[in-house]
Amino acid sequence: MNVQAAQTWQSVQEEVLRRIHAREWKPGDLIPNEAELAKDFGCARSTVNRALRSLAERGLLERRRRAGTRVAAQPVAKATLNIAVIRHEVEDRGARYGYQLALREARVAPTHISAALGVGVQDRLLHVMALHLSDDAPYALEDRWINSVHVPDALEQDFRSISANEWLLQSVPYTRGEISFAAIPASAENAKHLNCPENSAVLAINRLTWDHDHSVTAVQVLFAPGHQMRTQI
Amino acid sequence: MNVQAAQTWQSVQEEVLRRIHAREWKPGDLIPNEAELAKDFGCARSTVNRALRSLAERGLLERRRRAGTRVAAQPVAKATLNIAVIRHEVEDRGARYGYQLALREARVAPTHISAALGVGVQDRLLHVMALHLSDDAPYALEDRWINSVHVPDALEQDFRSISANEWLLQSVPYTRGEISFAAIPASAENAKHLNCPENSAVLAINRLTWDHDHSVTAVQVLFAPGHQMRTQI
DNA sequence: CAGTGGTCTAGACCACAGG
DNA sequence: CTGTGGTCTAGACCACTGG
Numbered sequence: 032m033n034v035q036a037a038q039t040w041q042s043v044q045e046e047v048l049r050r051i052h053a054r055e056w057k058p059g060d061l062i063p064n065e066a067e068l069a070k071d072f073g074c075a076r077s078t079v080n081r082a083l084r085s086l087a088e089r090g091l092l093e094r095r096r097r098a099g100t101r102v103a104a105q106p107v108a109k110a111t112l113n114i115a116v117i118r119h120e121v122e123d124r125g126a127r128y129g130y131q132l133a134l135r136e137a138r139v140a141p142t143h144i145s146a147a148l149g150v151g152v153q154d155r156l157l158h159v160m161a162l163h164l165s166d167d168a169p170y171a172l173e174d175r176w177i178n179s180v181h182v183p184d185a186l187e188q189d190f191r192s193i194s195a196n197e198w199l200l201q202s203v204p205y206t207r208g209e210i211s212f213a214a215i216p217a218s219a220e221n222a223k224h225l226n227c228p229e230n231s232a233v234l235a236i237n238r239l240t241w242d243h244d245h246s247v248t249a250v251q252v253l254f255a256p257g258h259q260m261r262t263q264i
Numbered sequence: 265m266n267v268q269a270a271q272t273w274q275s276v277q278e279e280v281l282r283r284i285h286a287r288e289w290k291p292g293d294l295i296p297n298e299a300e301l302a303k304d305f306g307c308a309r310s311t312v313n314r315a316l317r318s319l320a321e322r323g324l325l326e327r328r329r330r331a332g333t334r335v336a337a338q339p340v341a342k343a344t345l346n347i348a349v350i351r352h353e354v355e356d357r358g359a360r361y362g363y364q365l366a367l368r369e370a371r372v373a374p375t376h377i378s379a380a381l382g383v384g385v386q387d388r389l390l391h392v393m394a395l396h397l398s399d400d401a402p403y404a405l406e407d408r409w410i411n412s413v414h415v416p417d418a419l420e421q422d423f424r425s426i427s428a429n430e431w432l433l434q435s436v437p438y439t440r441g442e443i444s445f446a447a448i449p450a451s452a453e454n455a456k457h458l459n460c461p462e463n464s465a466v467l468a469i470n471r472l473t474w475d476h477d478h479s480v481t482a483v484q485v486l487f488a489p490g491h492q493m494r495t496q497i
Numbered sequence: 498c499a500g501t502g503g504t505c506t507a508g509a510c511c512a513c514a515g516g
Numbered sequence: 517c518t519g520t521g522g523t524c525t526a527g528a529c530c531a532c533t534g535g
Contacts, residue, residue, distance in 0.1 A: 038504095038505075039504075039505085040504075040505085048439075051437065052437045052439065052475070054437075058434060064519080064520060064521080065520080065521065066520090074505075074506085075505060075506045075507065075508095076506095076507090076508095076521095077504095077505075077506075077507090077523090078504085078505060078506080080521075080522075080523090081504085081505095083521090084521090084522090090346075094520090094521065094522095095513085095514075095515095095520080095521080096512070096513045096514060096515095096519085096520050096521045096522075097512095097513065097514045097515055097516095097518080097519055097520045097521075098514070098515065098519095098520075098521090099519090099520060099521080100520090100521080104434070105348070105349050105352070105430070105433045105434060106433065107346045107347065107348045108346070108347040108348075108441070108443070108471075109344050109345070109346055109347070110344070110345045110347055110443045111342050111343070111344045111345075112342070112343045112344075112345065112445075113323075113340045113341070113342055114340065114341040114342070114343055114497075115338070115340045115341075116338050119338070197338070200338045200339065201291060201337070201338060204284065204285045204287075206281075206285065207496065207497070208341070208496070208497040209494065209495075209496060209497070210341070210343045210494070210495055210496075210497050211492045211493060211494040211495075212345075212445060212467065212492065212493045212494075213447075213467060213490070213491065213492045213493070214446075214447030214448070214465040214466050214467040214468075214487075214489070214491075215447070215465050216464070216465045230463070230465075231449070231465075232447040232448050232449045232463075232464075232465035232466065233447050233465065234445065234446060234447040234467075235447075238341075238497075240497075242285070254447075256447070257446070258446065258447075259444045259445065259446045260444060260445045260446070261442065261443070261444040261445075262442075262443055262444075263440065263441070263442060263443075264347075264440070264441040264442070264443050264471075264473075271523095271524075272523075272524085273523075273524085297500080297501060297502080298501080298502065299501090307524075307525085308524060308525045308526065308527095309502095309525095309526090309527095310504090310523095310524075310525075310526090311523085311524060311525080313502075313503075313504090314523085314524095316502090317502090317503090327501090327502065327503095328501080328502080328532085328533075328534090329500085329501050329502045329503075329531070329532045329533060329534090330499085330500055330501045330502080330531095330532065330533045330534050330535090331500095331501075331502090331533070331534065332500090332501060332502080333501090333502080
């Protein structure tokens with residue numbers, strides 16, 4: 032059982048993974064504690080800790096003080112999607128990026144927007160719609176409301192050459208956010224912008240971000256039909 | 265500049281975040297090295313390292329040996345979606361889970377499936393379709409091909425009481441996988457299962473998993489119209 | 498070449514939660 | 517109460533990479 036000279040936390044992690052995959056440690060099993068594993072592997076406990084903590088973050092182990100470490104019975108796959116600035120997303124695919132501002136207005140928002148942003152129903156907010164292009168083809172439609180009560184600087188931007196997407200990330204920090212993914216049928220207006228038939232299935236990402244207790248922005252990004260988001264697990 | 269007694273890595277992280285949000289350290293800026301920060305904070309360098317490493321994993325810092333640590337110019341939001349066993353997903357929402365096997369056959373797969381799984385075009389694979397229900401309403405449609413050449417145990421399962429989704433996670437480990445998200449129109453057959461109009465916009469998750477060099481399974485999960493996947497960032 | 502982050506160590510104390 | 521993981525420390529060596 033004793034293993035020699037596993038000196039890096041990665042090698043410890045690999046050996047632990049091997050034991051899990053080889054079913055030496057089965058789903059639901061309690062594995063030896065950190066001190067024992069350190070002795071087995073001939074390394075410091077902190078090295079074992081680093082390896083196991085990382086596996087727990089990936090969902091393969093479940094750790095609890097006093098109760099010990101178990102192999103996850105049904106590991107939850109964690110798919111991490113990188114939501115970058117849309118311009119970079121396009122350029123990283125090797126395409127030419129284009130940008131068209133479709134609408135910019137300061138007005139009273141629909142109630143579901145003002146409620147989500149936590150502002151008064153009569154507050155005027157900045158509304159921006161813009162089309163992002165990839166090699167001149169519609170790539171994504173951005174429909175954004177900015178809480179200009181707490182981000183007054185936004186009112187001074189015309190968003191003609193820089194997208195609100197990019198300007199906000201550069202200029203306004205946020206501390207937390209919610210994000211959701213859904214498939215929705217394209218409305219007539221959305222379809223016109225995206226140059227696709229009405230009711231086409233489009234991938235929609237909704238984001239709502241906050242800076243401490245103040246909302247920053249609510250945005251819906253619609254991707255042209257056929258768009259895929261990919262990642263490794 | 266000197267800060268007193270920040271003794272936990274979380275408190276160091278909070279102070280670093282505060283400086284970033286307060287624009288004391290601006291996007292793109294080089295921040296002091298770990299040794300200096302440790303002196304400032306009055307803690308060990310490894311504590312600073314833990315705090316900064318964690319922020320780098322979240323995408324807020326960019327770290328390179330010799331070059332130092334910079335505030336990310338345009339932080340890439342990392343949205344981590346938990347892909348759990350569908351039964352648990354339904355039950356966690358407080359709904360009653362139901363399951364109906366729609367199809368189980370061993371046959372030659374379409375070429376795009378056999379190619380994706382890296383098996384011969386004439387190999388017979390296990391094909392399973394099943395409907396997952398939430399409070400008796402269609403929740404998700406699972407369309408799965410299992411590489412029964414390398415997972416022969418699957419041929420002995422009838423998948424009538426346990427879904428392939430759940431059985432595989434319990435029984436067959438995988439070392440890596442690809443996952444993609446897209447919006448697609450429901451085919452006539454899919455629409456019938458999901459009890460929705462044909463061409464409804466549905467969220468599709470495609471997964472392909474491998475155990476070392478052997479493919480395990482290729483699956484498409486279609487969620488009923490209106491389904492949302494949510495997470496925090 | 499030299500400065501930076503990456504990691505390992507041995508030891509210590511602590512927070513939490515199971516029994 | 518006690519065993520477990522969570523963390524901190526001080527020091528050390530190493531790997532990478534920019535100048």
